[in-house]
Amino acid sequence: MNASITPITMPKFGLAMTEGKLAGWMVRPGATVKAGDDLADIETSKITNAYESPAAGVLRRQVAQEGEMLAVGALIGVLADADTSDADIDAFIAQFNAEFSAGAAESADDTPPEPSVIDVKGRALRVLDIGHGDGDPIVLIHGFGGDIGNWLFNHAALASNRRVIAFDLPGHGGSGKDVGPGSLEFFSSVVVDLLDTLGIERAHLVAHSLGGGVALTTVKNAPSRVASLALLAPAGLGPDINMAFIDGFISADRQKTLIPVLSYLVHDKGLIGRKMADDVLRYKRLDGAVDALRQVAAANFADGHQTDNLRPVLESVPPTLVIWGKDDEILPSSHAAELPDAITVEILPDTGHMPQMEQSEEVNSKIRTFLAR
Amino acid sequence: MSKKSFRQAINEAMRLEMRRDPRVIIMGEDVAGGQGGTSGVVDAWGGVLGVTKGLYTEFGPERVLDTPITEASYIGAAAGAAATGLRPVAELMFVDFVGSCLDQIMNQTAKFRYMFGGKARTPLVIRAMFGAGFNAAAQHSQALYPLFTHIPGLKVVIPSSPYEAKGLLIEAIRDDDPVIFLEHKVMYDDEEEVPDEAYTIPFGEANLTREGDDVTIVAFGRMVKLANEAADKLERQGISCTVIDPRTTSPLDRDTILDCVADTGRLVIVDESSPRCNMAADISALVAEEAFDALKAPIRRVIPPHTPVPFASVLEALYLPDAAKIEAAVKAVMNHKVTEAA
Amino acid sequence: MQIARETLLRSYRAMRTIRDFEERLHVEFATGEIPGFVHLYCGEEASGVGVCANLTDNDTISSTHRGHGHCIAKGVEVSGMMAEIYGKSTGVCRGKGGSMHIADFSRGMLGANGIVGGGPPLMCGAALSHKTLKDGGIAVAFYGDGASNEGTTLESLNLATVWKLPVVFVVEDNGYGEATGSSFAVAGTQKDRAAGFGMPYLECDGSDFFAVYQTAGEAIAHARAGNGPIMLHVHLQRWYGHFEGDAMTYRAAGEVAEAKRDHDCLDLFRKKVTEAGLLEHAELDAIDEAVRDEIESSVVAAKAAPLPEPADLLADVYVRY
Ligand SMILES: Cc1ncc(C[n+]2csc(CCOP(=O)(O)OP(=O)(O)O)c2C)c(N)n1
Numbered sequence A: 001m002n003a004s005i006t007p008i009t010m011p012k013f014g015l016a017m018t019e020g021k022l023a024g025w026m027v028r029p030g031a032t033v034k035a036g037d038d039l040a041d042i043e044t045s046k047i048t049n050a051y052e053s054p055a056a057g058v059l060r061r062q063v064a065q066e067g068e069m070l071a072v073g074a075l076i077g078v079l080a081d082a083d084t085s086d087a088d089i090d091a092f093i094a095q096f097n098a099e100f101s102a103g104a105a106e107s108a109d110d111t112p113p114e115p116s117v118i119d120v121k122g123r124a125l126r127v128l129d130i131g132h133g134d135g136d137p138i139v140l141i142h143g144f145g146g147d148i149g150n151w152l153f154n155h156a157a158l159a160s161n162r163r164v165i166a167f168d169l170p171g172h173g174g175s176g177k178d179v180g181p182g183s184l185e186f187f188s189s190v191v192v193d194l195l196d197t198l199g200i201e202r203a204h205l206v207a208h209s210l211g212g213g214v215a216l217t218t219v220k221n222a223p224s225r226v227a228s229l230a231l232l233a234p235a236g237l238g239p240d241i242n243m244a245f246i247d248g249f250i251s252a253d254r255q256k257t258l259i260p261v262l263s264y265l266v267h268d269k270g271l272i273g274r275k276m277a278d279d280v281l282r283y284k285r286l287d288g289a290v291d292a293l294r295q296v297a298a299a300n301f302a303d304g305h306q307t308d309n310l311r312p313v314l315e316s317v318p319p320t321l322v323i324w325g326k327d328d329e330i331l332p333s334s335h336a337a338e339l340p341d342a343i344t345v346e347i348l349p350d351t352g353h354m355p356q357m358e359q360s361e362e363v364n365s366k367i368r369t370f371l372a373r
Numbered sequence B: 001m002s003k004k005s006f007r008q009a010i011n012e013a014m015r016l017e018m019r020r021d022p023r024v025i026i027m028g029e030d031v032a033g034g035q036g037g038t039s040g041v042v043d044a045w046g047g048v049l050g051v052t053k054g055l056y057t058e059f060g061p062e063r064v065l066d067t068p069i070t071e072a073s074y075i076g077a078a079a080g081a082a083a084t085g086l087r088p089v090a091e092l093m094f095v096d097f098v099g100s101c102l103d104q105i106m107n108q109t110a111k112f113r114y115m116f117g118g119k120a121r122t123p124l125v126i127r128a129m130f131g132a133g134f135n136a137a138a139q140h141s142q143a144l145y146p147l148f149t150h151i152p153g154l155k156v157v158i159p160s161s162p163y164e165a166k167g168l169l170i171e172a173i174r175d176d177d178p179v180i181f182l183e184h185k186v187m188y189d190d191e192e193e194v195p196d197e198a199y200t201i202p203f204g205e206a207n208l209t210r211e212g213d214d215v216t217i218v219a220f221g222r223m224v225k226l227a228n229e230a231a232d233k234l235e236r237q238g239i240s241c242t243v244i245d246p247r248t249t250s251p252l253d254r255d256t257i258l259d260c261v262a263d264t265g266r267l268v269i270v271d272e273s274s275p276r277c278n279m280a281a282d283i284s285a286l287v288a289e290e291a292f293d294a295l296k297a298p299i300r301r302v303i304p305p306h307t308p309v310p311f312a313s314v315l316e317a318l319y320l321p322d323a324a325k326i327e328a329a330v331k332a333v334m335n336h337k338v339t340e341a342a
Numbered sequence C: 001m002q003i004a005r006e007t008l009l010r011s012y013r014a015m016r017t018i019r020d021f022e023e024r025l026h027v028e029f030a031t032g033e034i035p036g037f038v039h040l041y042c043g044e045e046a047s048g049v050g051v052c053a054n055l056t057d058n059d060t061i062s063s064t065h066r067g068h069g070h071c072i073a074k075g076v077e078v079s080g081m082m083a084e085i086y087g088k089s090t091g092v093c094r095g096k097g098g099s100m101h102i103a104d105f106s107r108g109m110l111g112a113n114g115i116v117g118g119g120p121p122l123m124c125g126a127a128l129s130h131k132t133l134k135d136g137g138i139a140v141a142f143y144g145d146g147a148s149n150e151g152t153t154l155e156s157l158n159l160a161t162v163w164k165l166p167v168v169f170v171v172e173d174n175g176y177g178e179a180t181g182s183s184f185a186v187a188g189t190q191k192d193r194a195a196g197f198g199m200p201y202l203e204c205d206g207s208d209f210f211a212v213y214q215t216a217g218e219a220i221a222h223a224r225a226g227n228g229p230i231m232l233h234v235h236l237q238r239w240y241g242h243f244e245g246d247a248m249t250y251r252a253a254g255e256v257a258e259a260k261r262d263h264d265c266l267d268l269f270r271k272k273v274t275e276a277g278l279l280e281h282a283e284l285d286a287i288d289e290a291v292r293d294e295i296e297s298s299v300v301a302a303k304a305a306p307l308p309e310p311a312d313l314l315a316d317v318y319v320r321y
């Protein structure tokens, strides 16, 4: 290797630097520099600093492009005298890079789609919008204390041939924490606002628990916007509600006290792990989250019973599917009794309040069949 | 929600609280940086490692105060201000510099409330970076949390990740007692998902970063990450660990530690601080006293030797706990054979 | 002023050694091979050298985080220093201290110091030893303008006066403590501070070796004569960042360039001694060359030197335990 070639490498500025960005070259290729001349601006997470040439020579190559992020020690340029041949420079770069990158192979990343927070008529809503297709899109509406994570096993499956939008209700997940009065009327108006904002004329609503009440209220107030309803253990069809769950969910502030509360949600108690509890706690720690839950509970379950009776709405609804877990400990599956004949009711055995998680494949296929009808 | 570094998470916690509460102020050496300089650029540093960067620009000189190099007087001033209506977040830069101002912390701040019969409230946060791993040598690498934990009246927080740092710092700022908030300097560029909003993580509540059946590992700060690395490896070898991050050493979540030891019967404690009278010793005493019968093997501590932190990399690596040492300690407690009394 | 030719040559060599040592570290640090913090003394060489040229190995000094210059000025071996900075077992502190903790007791060098304001109280103690043991030695506390605000420093000015100790307090005033200017951080003046303790005060331009040498000579003579402590305020400029990695955005464009152009202590020294006919250019050139070789071989040796042994970790915590 040619001794007159000096590699210019990503410098280490300060104690903590492991990588740096080449913010800009200060010398053009072919220019002659003295030791100590500024060669390039290097940016780190803290500072931008000029990198001075360690030697004299001609800047023969700018190996790194402006804006490139490189590890300390990586080759950013090559300094040599004017009569070193280009071939020698190329060979030098190839060898340097081969040696430097040995063992530092990067793994390809296939990151899942990320939700984003959008402005919906002045409210910040976290939305995960995936899938394409010809039919009306689906909007997924979660229940009390839930978020888009409740649709983890359903969202992508339903989106194989259709646009499917999940979002966090106000007060929930990553959405703004203002819940206004916290009523079904309020949440339903937000659903309509969301449809407006996304430019959706009509959507299938797939809704769970309190979200089912929101969907039914939306049918009541804006029937033209709803193509069909798939309701999973929906609120609004009877007075009963497990207040031990509601109160416990609001008050529990550690994994240990929360896990028994979350256990009400499922038939198979083994499903409730630390991770799930931790996700809920992370949400509940956000400023305003617990106040929002209190407000929603006060508006909807004030005296230990459900405030709204939405059975009358079912008299004239678009096509509707109701799915309920037989062993639901939050809203009893008996609320699915005596619904109008036009409504398809599926009661799933060995299933609690979260059929979309506990029986995800079955629920997905029932919804797909229902929509394909 | 977005990926944020430990540094950004801490910066954001201060920023959000300063927006929320005008009584929150920041002070310390070069927390802005550039005052009295010749270029006119203030906020030139934002702290030696850039953690308070941008706060001066947003909140101005009345709320972001650069101090002369006078720890005893500005830390004391922060305590005095806290006792009289402000909510200062004072930065001590390297925790080692506590040597220059310990009286104000130990004899003044910490004791106000008790000595004055419950009349004082001192909502002071002292932030400082700690820990070895950067070849910063004996006077810039110490993990002095046992020193503060030893002093009644102080709360002591050791965040183990960016998410933890933001929530714990907001909690610290809102807390009405003096809180020592210790940031491991090697972690500032660690990244993870952190909510954009304000949130709080309560003190005295340990976090289980994983649950297992065989061994309980208690670790602090950066050691939590190393404990999880070791636990990942052990998992592939059929040994499952619970890893407890106590989050705060004062208050200490004794219940969670005792519960987990009751479940696993084996305990390894990973503590970067000097070994005599450190957290590993403290927790060992707790478990020996309260959960002796649950133990299937002696407690193991993964701790540095009783020496100052050496400079040279080879020695510093030997000095520090690491994943391999943790793995070996876990295997040692797993392999312990109970000898029958003759 | 009469200065022995020998002293001139030794002082020039010491200043050149500091300059080359520091500039080499500046380059080597950027490669990522040097661990830890490094604070460079470039631009301030005449201060340490001008003061220490009036001292012997029997006198004691304390230094700061910016300590390489004081070490070299007090006669600490360059190769041992370089090896220390590289964390090698051949380092003056066996690789256990690093840049911020270089010490050599055989030279009366009680250590660079990672704690701002750490040195002045120690020098009260060293002076107490010299005074009590009547060994003729004195103590010099080097500290920065930033450190002049520490309680430990101000308390030491008082203690040294009360005990009438042979201490010279050398304030190396480079106008900055980290990124903060002394016009912001230092209330009043160093002169008035000295006066406040009833302590005599001298000052000088730190880019002029001869000014420092002479003024320090007076200060040291004062202390040696048993007249108690004295303050020497040296006005300086720092050429590099506070530590390696500092972009110095708080300093006006051109400030450092001007200092390098107009206040380079080595240039000024050369100009003076050659114009006065005290030394020849060729003699100075020869020193430059010898120093270049010395620094080069110290780096080569440091890189090749063995690492500390595992057993070193546990050694020397105590004399006996
Ligand atoms: C007790 C203490 N506080 C703060 C620091 C961090 N620190 C290191 S050097 C420095 C600036 C010192 O300024 P000055 O005394 O003027 O010396 P200079 O760096 O200008 O040589 C500071 C604040 C420290 N090392 N020790």
Ligand SMILES: [Mg+2]
Pocket (backbone or CB within 6 Å): C144, C145, C146, C172, C173, C174, C175, C176, C177, C178
């Ligand atoms: Mg200074």
